[in-house]
Amino acid sequence: xxxxxxxxxxxxxxxxxxxxxxxxxxxxxxxxxxxxxxxxxxxxxxxxxxxxxxxxxxxxxxxxxxxxxxxxxxxxxxxxxxxxxxxxxxxxxxxxxxxxxxxxxxxxxxxxxxxxxxxxxxxxxxxxxxx
Numbered sequence: 307x308x309x310x311x312x313x314x315x316x317x318x319x320x321x322x323x324x325x326x327x328x329x330x331x332x333x334x335x336x337x338x339x340x341x342x343x344x345x346x347x348x349x350x351x352x353x354x355x356x357x358x359x360x361x362x363x364x365x366x367x368x369x370x371x372x373x374x375x376x377x378x379x380x381x382x383x384x385x386x387x388x389x390x391x392x393x394x395x396x397x398x399x400x401x402x403x404x405x406x407x408x409x410x411x412x413x414x415x416x417x418x419x420x421x422x423x424x425x426x427x428x429x430x431x432x433x434x435x436x437x
Contacts, residue, residue, distance in 0.1 A: 307338040309390050309405070313412055313419065321416045324352040324361075325405045328403045330424040331369065332416045335405055339434050341389075344377045354410060371399050372396060384424075386432070393430040395422050406430060 312335055319326050326334075333345035343349075352361045367373040371394055375381065378392060387393070391406040395413060402424065404413030411422045 307335075307336075307404070311397070311405060312338060312382060313405070313407070316412075317419050319414075321414055321418070323354055324350055325384070326355060326414065327358065329358070329373075332403045332405060335390070336392070336433060341433065370403060374431065378433050381429040384427050384430055384433045387430040388429070388432050389426075390434045391430045391432045394428045395426045396428045397422065398420045398425060399426070 316331055316334075325413075327412075330345055330349065333343060337343050346396075347365060348361050352358045362370070362373050364404060365373075366399065367376060374392065374394060374432045387406050389406065389408050393404050393411050395402045395404050395411060397413075402413045402415070402420075404411045406427070408423065410424055413418070413421050413422060413425065
């Protein structure tokens with residue numbers, strides 16, 4: 307799937323913990339591109355931010371970074387990220403999972419899609435080759 311089309315689809319979907327949040331949006335991106343559902347064990351298992359933390363800790367992950375590394379492998383140098391990479395962003399409200407689009411990143415926030423500068427990338431994973 308084309309990244310621009312995917313981002314446009316996400317722009318109109320409401321944020322719902324456990325159904326459509328930042329982590330699940332990234333998993334949906336990977337699923338739409340043939341990677342399977344890497345978040346199947348989490349969907350519908352929480353309804354709050356605290357519930358999300360409990361859900362990934364129940365599965366043995368200490369943090370979102372640990373979860374992403376387990377699911378996606380070793381991070382790629384931020385200098386080598388390509389469009390469509392899954393990224394972990396450092397934001398004023400904490401870590402957020404998003405998608406790298408080249409000049410900036412998109413992530414799903416409580417009020418819809420949010421754009422973040424690439425300087426906020428903590429880690430990233432080139433898990434797809436996207437044109």
